[in-house]
């Protein structure tokens with residue numbers, strides 16, 4: 027089993043890189059805070075005898091040799107980047123839980139057949155550079171490296187420039203790294219495990235998700251002297267579309283969700299009727315066909331709203347990550363490991379996207395969930411119990427060893 | 433009469449300070465661009481033999497002596513600051529039209545009894561520091577100087593620091609400057625004069641206007657794993673309130689207007705259900721009682737929406753500028769001047785706020801409007817005809833001379 031105290035200490039220690047007054051973390055990818063936690067990651071893994079490298083997308087790999095080093099590594103991983111006002115657990119538990127596994131192997135001198143690698147993926151959140159899971163996506167061949175390097179944040183900074191800026195653009199081409207399997211430990215980020223008093227979620231897959239960008243162009247005009255009937259108010263049109271996203275999600279059943287998370291209003295001045303609005307949409311459902319129907323329903327609604335408000339509309343789908351089904355053998359390994367420890371467990375589908383969703387395209391993959399308080403995530407108050415995190419890392423350890431033995 | 437060509441050249445020449453690719457101006461108050469146009473103003477007025485001073489709010493005064501210099505000055509003025517994406521005429525026509533009057537007096541050596549002063553008011557737009565007409569407000573005793581100096585822009589910079597930063601914090605205390613009358617030339621910023629083919633608007637007053645700030649606090653959560661029923665989505669609540677502002681304005685008659693011009697969404701990330709939104713509201717009507725009823729109606733709607741969306745709401749009225757009625761003698765002077773030139777004219781109430789609205793509290797005041805294309809303002813495409821601007825400046829000249837003769 028892993029050292030739960032050391033794992034918890036690692037969580038608290040790394041939380042200072044971008045720590046916020048409210049107890050959360052602001053560690054957007056490829057910022058100075060990200061560089062600091064990456065440096066910490068190298069030191070921590072090196073202290074356990076691992077070799078740490080990084081590839082051309084900045085993904086970090088900490089390698090513990092196997093007895094047969096010609097075999098591809100069994101990998102574990104997640105991400106150390108956060109949302110602008112993120113918590114201390116999202117992604118972090120997976121990386122530091124993997125570190126706890128390496129520490130347990132190191133402490134006992136346990137030899138594995140395969141090398142074991144721990145991966146810290148770049149830009150999982152998609153908060154700075156859309157879409158999410160960008161670098162595991164390149165690794166898995168979903169995106170080309172060039173399109174990823176050319177992504178820009180909302181201030182226009184290129185991914186590549188930011189990556190070079192923090193000194194983490196490696197020479198190993200992203201994707202040319204063999205892997206035998208991939209396991210990812212993560213907080214659930216939803217309410218189910220806690221509500222049912224389960225310690226472990228055996229993750230069978232990830233729901234389908236799509237992202238959209240909408241630009242509405244109306245006409246800037248004076249808020250005082252422009253009659254209501256002569257306006258082309260882009261923010262009013264956006265408000266109607268935000269309501270439409272909500273209605274479309276509610277209309278498509280119990281699991282469907284729809285969110286407008288980001289909005290930019292122009293010129294954003296108190297006495298100017300807004301002439302241009304940019305906003306994003308996130309639609310998800312475990313069933314890709316439902317996502318497809320939601321998109322169609324929203325497109326109809328948006329077209330009608332744009333017409334009634336006198337808007338030019340550009341509505342673009344910028345990301346499509348279909349539903350993922352994880353590897354049955356890996357799922358069994360996790361289920362078995364949870365059972366062997368006697369942890370209460372249940373199968374679960376992930377509502378959030380994860381690097382595992384892309385890794386599943388190229389290698390046997392699954393995930394392990396642990397509960398978080400109130401199902402709250404992407405929030406500075408995100409919280410998890412040390413005992414649950416330890417349990418998750420124990421399951422990770424045993425699942426990895428089982429995969430190694432296969 | 434004024435030199436219309438010189439006036440038009442001044443408009444084009446000053447448009448380069450903050451000029452935008454789309455032909456508009458971005459010259460937010462107390463920025464480097466504002467400093468440059470203020471320096472230009474001093475040089476231009478000095479070339480006409482005027483003495484230029486500025487007070488503790490940065491208001492600039494260009495003084496042409498009268499034959500009886502113990503008399504308080506007849507004043508003209510407007511502002512040289514713009515919206516973030518403003519036009520070349522809003523405010524500018526009033527300052528440069530006043531300059532054209534000074535030039536005409538200078539060229540003919542015409543002597544006036546009173547000194548004649550041209551004023552460039554600081555922060556009329558209210559785009560950087562709310563509310564609008566801040567410095568004429570201090571001048572007229574509506575706001576204390578200290579509260580004005582302590583205002584902050586949306587990035588937290590204090591008014592006083594910005595004023596000192598561009599070198600325009602004067603030693604003359606704002607408001608201790610005697611005035612005998614105030615005339616302001618401005619583009620209409622609305623559609624009426626153009627639609628009726630009138631060259632001159634004889635402005636009888638300014639409608640009532642109020643500004644509000646709303647902060648909604650819900651709960652940040654994960655866009656993928658938070659069921660629709662467990663959300664406290666601050667942007668969805670804001671969207672409903674934006675719709676409510678629109679409905680309230682439409683329900684309160686032909687003249688009422690209501691606008692949400694500025695919105696800030698937090699954390700503003702694609703995959704986070706927004707936990708906090710800040711937005712502003714602008715409500716106006718020529719009848720203060722209607723504004724009052726709109727406020728009450730919106731408060732009811734907002735309270736209900738906040739409850740249904742699980743929001744904490746802080747709704748604050750941050751500005752109240754009641755309807756203004758200008759001085760009958762000044763209005764007559766403008767009407768008479770327009771008639772003497774044979775310009776087609778009509779009485780009109782201003783939909784926009786102007787420094788004249790505050791000057792009317794302390795001195796006989798009125799305004800002169802000229803048409804602008806399509807009634808469009810607070811837009812980079814704002815446009816006015818040279819002939820109309822010249823006509824407005826001619827009326828300004830004659831009204832000032834009549835006030836001097838009174």
Ligand SMILES: NC(=O)NCCC(=O)O
Pocket residue numbers: 116117150151152158159215377378379380654656703
């Ligand atoms: N785990 C996680 O929060 N990932 C971000 C990608 C998503 O939006 O689901």
Ligand SMILES: NC(=O)NCCC(=O)O
Pocket residue numbers: 248250297522523556557558564565621783784785786
């Ligand atoms: N003239 C003008 O646009 N002033 C800004 C103040 C207002 O919002 O009416």
